[in-house]
Amino acid sequence: MFPISSALLDALVLALVDREETYGYKITQEIQNAVKVSESTLYPVLRRLQKNGALETFDRAYMGRNRRYYRITALGEAMLIQYRKDWEEHKLQIDEILREENLS
Amino acid sequence: MTVNEFLQELERNLSSLKPEERQSAMAYYREYLEEAGDSAQEAIENLGSPQSVAERILSESELELNESKKSQPKSKISTIIAGSFILLATSPFWLVILFLWLALVFALTIIVLTFATSIVIAPIQGIMYLTKGLFSDGIGDIGAGLFCAGITMLIWRPCLKLIIHTTKTLWGHTVAICRKLFGKENIA
Incomplete structure (x- = not known):
């Protein structure tokens, strides 16, 4: 319903990878459970985060083929902390306007 | 569209990308469709056309290109050194x-000021002559004062205009040349 910004998408991906080392397909599925984004949105996001040094990749054999896993870096962790803070602030500001006024 | 057709079409649409970037994207989508396994067909439908998938990748890499251009203007220090050298050489x-x-500014100012001060000084001297009974000298000096007043009225405006015009023109050229030498950003 609400469009998702690229910053928010970065934050979601970082949070998911922070939870556990994971791979592209799984990240996409998990993001799609929460927000409506096209499946093709995720690769550019992952690639950008990787290039910025927020994520790093490594390959692990799985069922006789390679799976590319993503892992969060120290820089990524720092970004995630900032994103969480920003989101908290953003949420409060939105709630401030949205909440019903009859509670007081 | 089969998985192979999708991947081939995608690769074709990514041909403008750097080989390294293209390989990374291809590896990602190859793995992605393998992960989808039995629902690969569904995944292909969800991804959309290979063209649109490629466009997303391309537009992102363009963004990056623009950003890296922005964040790396011509090395500032070297432009300043080169510019300073040219300034010195052409001094x-x-x-x-x-x-x-x-x-020019000095001469024009002095000329106008000379006539302007004479408007005051000459009549004063003339009146002093008159009080001493030197009528011809006195009248002459007062006349000279009036003459200077006339000259001043005639010339001050053109002189000021000439100074302003020359200064403006030269300043304009100076700024333009400095901008060329040091780059636009460095000069307010």
């Missing part, structure tokens, strides 16, 4: 212009 030329300009 015989522009120093002459600078001094000519100073001389």
